Amino acid sequence: MPENALNDYLPVLMLLLFCVSFAGINLLASWALGKRAPTNPDKDSAFECGMQPLDQGRQRFSVRFYVVAMLFILFDVEVVFLYPWAIKYKALGMFALVEMLVFLGVLFIGWLYVVKKGALDWNTQPKPGRLNK
Amino acid sequence: MDTSQILNVFGIEMWLGVLALVLIVADLITGRGRLTGPADMVRLVAMGGLAVLLAYAFMLSPAEQASSWGTLDTFALFFKRFFIATALFTLLLSAPYEARFTGGRGEFPALVVFTTMGMCMLASVSDFVTLFVALELVTVTLFLLAAYRSGLPRSIEAGIKFVIIGAVAAAFLVYGIAFVYGTTGSLDFEGVRAALAATDEVPKGLTFGLLLVVVGLAFKLGAVPFHIWVPDVYQGAPTPVTAFLSVGSKAAGVVLLMRLVFTVLGPVAGQWATLLAGLAALSLLMGNLGAIPQKDMKRFLGYSGIAHAGFLLIAMAVQSEASASAVLFYMVAYLFANIAAFLVVIVVSRTPDNAHMDRINGLAERSPFLALALTVSMLSLAGVPPFAGFVGKFLILRAAVADPALLPVVILSLVMIVVSLYYYLCILKRMYFREPVDTGVLEITGSTRLILLVCVVASVVLGIYFNPLVVAAEKGAAALFG
Amino acid sequence: MEGLLFYVFGGLAILTTLFTISSKNPVYSALWMIGSFAATAAVFVLLEAFLIATVEVLVYAGAIMVLFLFVIMMINFKAEEQKGLRLSPLAVLVALTFLTLFGRAVGDLGSASGSKPNELVGTPGAIAEVMFTRYVVPFEAVSMLLLAAILGTVVLSRRNSQA
Numbered sequence: 171m172p173e174n175a176l177n178d179y180l181p182v183l184m185l186l187l188f189c190v191s192f193a194g195i196n197l198l199a200s201w202a203l204g205k206r207a208p209t210n211p212d213k214d215s216a217f218e219c220g221m222q223p224l225d226q227g228r229q230r231f232s233v234r235f236y237v238v239a240m241l242f243i244l245f246d247v248e249v250v251f252l253y254p255w256a257i258k259y260k261a262l263g264m265f266a267l268v269e270m271l272v273f274l275g276v277l278f279i280g281w282l283y284v285v286k287k288g289a290l291d292w293n294t295q296p297k298p299g300r301l302n303k
Numbered sequence: 304m305d306t307s308q309i310l311n312v313f314g315i316e317m318w319l320g321v322l323a324l325v326l327i328v329a330d331l332i333t334g335r336g337r338l339t340g341p342a343d344m345v346r347l348v349a350m351g352g353l354a355v356l357l358a359y360a361f362m363l364s365p366a367e368q369a370s371s372w373g374t375l376d377t378f379a380l381f382f383k384r385f386f387i388a389t390a391l392f393t394l395l396l397s398a399p400y401e402a403r404f405t406g407g408r409g410e411f412p413a414l415v416v417f418t419t420m421g422m423c424m425l426a427s428v429s430d431f432v433t434l435f436v437a438l439e440l441v442t443v444t445l446f447l448l449a450a451y452r453s454g455l456p457r458s459i460e461a462g463i464k465f466v467i468i469g470a471v472a473a474a475f476l477v478y479g480i481a482f483v484y485g486t487t488g489s490l491d492f493e494g495v496r497a498a499l500a501a502t503d504e505v506p507k508g509l510t511f512g513l514l515l516v517v518v519g520l521a522f523k524l525g526a527v528p529f530h531i532w533v534p535d536v537y538q539g540a541p542t543p544v545t546a547f548l549s550v551g552s553k554a555a556g557v558v559l560l561m562r563l564v565f566t567v568l569g570p571v572a573g574q575w576a577t578l579l580a581g582l583a584a585l586s587l588l589m590g591n592l593g594a595i596p597q598k599d600m601k602r603f604l605g606y607s608g609i610a611h612a613g614f615l616l617i618a619m620a621v622q623s624e625a626s627a628s629a630v631l632f633y634m635v636a637y638l639f640a641n642i643a644a645f646l647v648v649i650v651v652s653r654t655p656d657n658a659h660m661d662r663i664n665g666l667a668e669r670s671p672f673l674a675l676a677l678t679v680s681m682l683s684l685a686g687v688p689p690f691a692g693f694v695g696k697f698l699i700l701r702a703a704v705a706d707p708a709l710l711p712v713v714i715l716s717l718v719m720i721v722v723s724l725y726y727y728l729c730i731l732k733r734m735y736f737r738e739p740v741d742t743g744v745l746e747i748t749g750s751t752r753l754i755l756l757v758c759v760v761a762s763v764v765l766g767i768y769f770n771p772l773v774v775a776a777e778k779g780a781a782a783l784f785g
Numbered sequence: 786m787e788g789l790l791f792y793v794f795g796g797l798a799i800l801t802t803l804f805t806i807s808s809k810n811p812v813y814s815a816l817w818m819i820g821s822f823a824a825t826a827a828v829f830v831l832l833e834a835f836l837i838a839t840v841e842v843l844v845y846a847g848a849i850m851v852l853f854l855f856v857i858m859m860i861n862f863k864a865e866e867q868k869g870l871r872l873s874p875l876a877v878l879v880a881l882t883f884l885t886l887f888g889r890a891v892g893d894l895g896s897a898s899g900s901k902p903n904e905l906v907g908t909p910g911a912i913a914e915v916m917f918t919r920y921v922v923p924f925e926a927v928s929m930l931l932l933a934a935i936l937g938t939v940v941l942s943r944r945n946s947q948a
Contacts, residue, residue, distance in 0.1 A: 176787065179830050183790075236855050237942045243848040244938070245932050250840050254913035257806065265306075266917040276928040279324055281933040286331050289939045294806070313922055320929055327936070372922055410940050415935040424926060436923035440930045445936035462941075482890065511890035 237289055248277050311366050312373040313716065315356060315383055319420035322352040323413050326515055330409030330432075337470060346401075349412035350394050353419070357387045365782070370755050371491065373427040376782035381631055381775065381780040382558045383424035385638065389551045389720060392417040392642045395542040395754050399746065400649050403656055404541070411451065415547065418444040422555045423461070430491045431480045431516075438476070441555055442469045444475055445548060449540040455656075456737065461539025468522065468532040476519030482512025492567045500570040516563065517578075523556030525605075527585035534593075537605035542700045544650065546645035549608050549733045550638050557615055564619050565627055565783040572622045579620035580712045587712075588612030600648045600658040603726075610723060611637060617712055618699045626702035627780035632772055633695035636765060638682060640692055643680040643758035648671050650745055663730065665739030670747065674734045676755040683762045684719055693763035696720065698773070791831050798824035811857045815850060822846040830898035 216222065255262070255270055284290060311318060330345050360383050366375040366663035373379075378570050393415055401408055421440030428434045444467060450462025484490055486509040499505060522529040537545045568575050590610025597603035615633060616625040650673060651666065652658045667674040684691035765772055801820035808814040822845045829838035916924055 176831070176833065182830075204935060217897075233942055236852070236859070237938060239848070239852045239855055240938045240942075241935065243844070243852060244934050246844055246848045246929060248928075249874060250844060250923070251916075253839070254909040254916060257910045258913035258917075262913065262917050266913075267823060269917055270919060273928040275319075276324065276925075276932050279327055280932040283331060284325055284939060287939055287943075289943070309921060314925075318921075320925075323929070323932075327932075371919070410936050414933060414936060417929060420929060421926070424922070432920050433923045433926070436926045436930065440926055440933065443930060443937070444933045447933070447941065450941060487893065507875050507893035511886055514886075694912040 178256065183273075199300070202296060241289070246280075309372050309703055312375045313424065314420070315360055315387075316423050316427075318352075318356055318359070319416055319423060322349070322582060323416040323420065323620070324744045325352070326413040326416060329408075330413065333409070341720050345409045346394060346398065349416055350391060353387055353391045353394065353416070357384065360384045360387055371429070371493075373424075373433065374429050375427055375500050376781045378428040378561075378782040379777035382554065383423045385554060385634060386419055386422040386426065386551060387729075389547065389554070389638060389642075390415050390422075390668065393543050393547040393551070393637075394548055395650060395676075395750060396642065396646055398548070399748055399751055400541065400543050403654065411448075414448055416622070418547070418551065421580065422558075425555050426558050428562070429493065429560075431483065432490055434479065435473075435477065436558055438555070438559070440471065442473065443522075445469075445544075448544040449690050450534055450545070451544060452541050455539075458540040458541065460540075461536045464532055465536045472519045472522035473527070473781050475522070477517045478730070479512045479517075479519060482508050482515065484512075485513065493561070496567050496569060497566070498657050502639070505571060513563075513568065514578075517575075520560045520563070521582060522554050524553055524560060524612045524615070525556075525586075525609050525696035526582045526616055527589040527609060530586070530589065530609045530612075533599075533609055534602045534605040537608070538599055538602045538658070539555065540766075541648045542601065542645055542656070542658070545604075549604065549645070550641050553608065554634055554638075557630060560781065561627060561630065561783065565622060568757070576622060576706075576708070578621045578748065579616050580664060580709055581641060582716055583613045583616035583620060584712050586610065586616060587716055587719045588613075591722045591726075594723070598660050600652075600663065601662055603730075604644060606646075607723070607726075608641075610719065611684075613719075614699055614716065617703050617709070617716060620709060620712070621706050623702055624777070624780055626699065627783055628773070629698035629702050630778040631763065631779050632698055632769070633692075635772060635776075636691035636695040636762070639761040639765070640680045640683040640690075643755055643762070644684070646754055646758075647677045647680070649745025650747060650751060651741075653741070653743060653745070659742040659766070660730075660733060664733050664737035664741075666734040669739055669742075672752070673745065673747065676759050677734060678731055679759045679762050681727040681730050685724050687724070689763065689766040691762045691769070693771045694766055694767050694770070694773075718764060738771050787831055790830065793888040794824045794827040794831065798828060811860075812854070815853045815857060819850050828863050829907075832907065836907065836912050839909075861892070876887070 251273065252270070255266060259266070310683055326345055327347055329348055333344050360380065363375075363380060365377050365380055394412055397411060397415075401411075404411065421444065422438045424433065424437035425441065428437060429678070440512055446462055446466050449465045450458055452458040453462075480490070483495055486506050487495050489495055489498065495509075498509065518529065525533045537549065541550060564575065564579070587611050590606050590608070593608065594603055594606035597606060611633075615630055616631045618633070636698075647663075647666075648658050651662045653662075663677070666677065679690065683690035686692045686696040700713060700716065701718075703709050798821055802887050804817040805814045805821055808817060813899055822841055826838045826841040829835075829841060852871070
């Protein structure tokens with residue numbers, strides 16, 4: 171039994187070996203077959219190709235990306251819980267269905283909250299807060 | 304798979320969850336999707352709901368038979384009431400503070416209710432899986448609450464430090480649980496206890512696992528050497544959250560450590576006493592000596608909290624029924640003293656939220672009532688008779704002297720009580736004999752007065768007429784040994 | 786075969802983790818970390834913990850790494866601030882103590898380490914059977930945990946964007 175279970179993963183292992191060897195052979199082949207010229211700093215410099223870069227290529231970007239990424243992780247984890255349930259759905263029956271509905275219901279409120287508060291609105295600025303008094 | 308059995312044990316938690324959902328929906332409706340809706344309604348609903356649940360918890364009687372889901376014994380019930388009361392106090396405390404939350408007020412009560420739900424679950428856990436999930440529910444919401452004033456760098460700093468330390472603590476805990484499961488094949492407390500009782504020679508892997516679990520919980524408790532986060536987080540977090548942390552989070556660590564030490568580790572209790580006593584001694588030293596030079600009230604209370612964790616650890620090292628009941632009493636005394644102290648800090652620090660000790664200079668002139676409340680709170684924390692804190696310390700030390708091996712720690716704790724008296728009295732000196740630095744008007748609302756009055760009266764009454772609570776604490780502790 | 790693969794992937798996991806903590810450039814660290822997650826997932830597969838292996842790839846190597854890279858982008862180290870692994874003597878001492886304890890604990894596992902994992906435990910179906918019956922309470926608590934995290938994400942990020 172355990173041997174069978176692992177056999178399902180044999181294709182994954184083969185794919186892995188294929189990927190590694192494909193990348194490795196290509197790198198190796200280009201190293202072995204390609205021509206090599208002595209390196210020259212002047213040749214590597216940008217010559218009449220526009221401005222020298224002023225800043226780093228990477229720049230800070232809006233906090234919205236993080237919000238989306240974090241919310242994605244949270245709902246991703248939710249989906250992970252669906253997976254084992256879906257496999258055993260018939261055997262677990264009514265009780266697990268109700269459980270899952272409660273689970274999803276709670277997170278549905280979370281989704282409602284995210285949408286209603288406009289956390290995923292990309293274009294509009296956050297609405298100005300109305301203070302308590 | 305009996306639903307009624309689960310609800311029997313986790314009924315309060317279910318209702319707390321429902322309450323939290325109601326709060327979120329209420330916030331969405333009243334806020335009309337705005338960022339910061341009016342929060343008064345949400346907070347009132349939260350307080351009403353918690354009050355009803357507190358009453359419900361007092362009416363509830365412990366379940367007759369233990370189930371594998373969790374235990375609802377008198378011990379669990381005692382702490383559930385404690386946690387709900389703490390949450391109620393926290394929300395009351397947040398009312399005068401709320402103007403300082405620049406946005407997102409509606410979510411604050413919901414997050415507090417979530418934390419409370421996790422804490423109440425912790426009181427009833429009987430397996431490591433539920434323990435971990437409930438503990439994460441508590442810590443994650445506390446991270447968020449600590450960073451809640453995200454406009455303030457200090458609050459963000461507190462949140463980030465708390466997250467990193469919390470993650471390390473969780474890693475210790477999970478790693479320990481993995482070792483416990485690997486060596487015993489059981490995730491239930493009962494199974495681990497049976498495995499410990501079955502062999503004379505405990506496998507090293509199991510000891511290692513349990514050690515890591517204890518370390519993970521010691522972080523929660525703020526015991527030395529796992530205390531580094533305490534002063535920074537206490538100082539940076541919004542003051543009502545600090546109050547919640549100092550009482551609720553510490554009690555969450557206490558309830559788990561007690562279950563672990565008194566029931567799971569029961570068969571090998573002797574081997575663990577030395578370790579716990581060592582942690583206790585370090586916490587006493589570090590907390591009390593560290594508190595002396597502090598210039599910020601919240602930081603100061605943080606160090607004092609570390610010292611109190613030391614006292615609680617002494618009681619756990621003793622491992623008798625008397626010491627367990629002493630812990631329960633001590634926690635209640637600590638609750639009232641701490642809530643009063645933090646409420647005074649909230650009022651005194653005013654809008655700039657400056658908790659420097661100068662701000663309490665001459666408090667007796669500016670508001671005799673606040674000064675009185677803080678005096679009672681400090682004396683109760685110091686353990687001066689006739690306040691509740693004295694009875695708590697007395698009960699712990701009385702239980703500790705029964706064990707001759709703990710004599711050095713007891714002597715150390717007596718010395719440290721004298722040291723603590725010094726710094727608590729310094730606070731009194733500032734209030735009564737110094738000129739006020741801050742001369743602004745102190746906003747003391749009716750609810751502030753009421754809470755302070757409750758805390759002062761409770762500290763005094765429990766210090767004189769302590770018998771009912773001692774009996775209740777003994778009943779609660781008996782369940783652990785039953 | 787299984788034993789050999791275990792050592793291959795276990796070694797890879799250790800190696801990639803070492804690169805993760807010693808890389809000078811945090812982006813490289815993050816990329817090595819993906820390798821570490823992948824190797825760990827492979828070890829989980831060999832232990833027949835298939836669900837955890839899937840989660841490791843899906844959540845950790847997928848979603849969490851995205852967040853890691855975002856955060857690295859946000860912090861945006863200048864080249865001169867990038868330093869590799871620095872060892873403080875105290876940290877080394879603590880780590881060695883931990884390693885010693887760990888080694889002794891593992892050395893004492895004895896019979897437990899020799900036995901095969903229970904073949905039913907790791908499959909998604911087996912986990913479902915336990916999760917939806919014995920561990921209902923923590924399962925539902927997880928939904929509350931996620932909801933609280935959603936609330937926190939929205940609340941904290943909002944004020945940041947306003948500031």
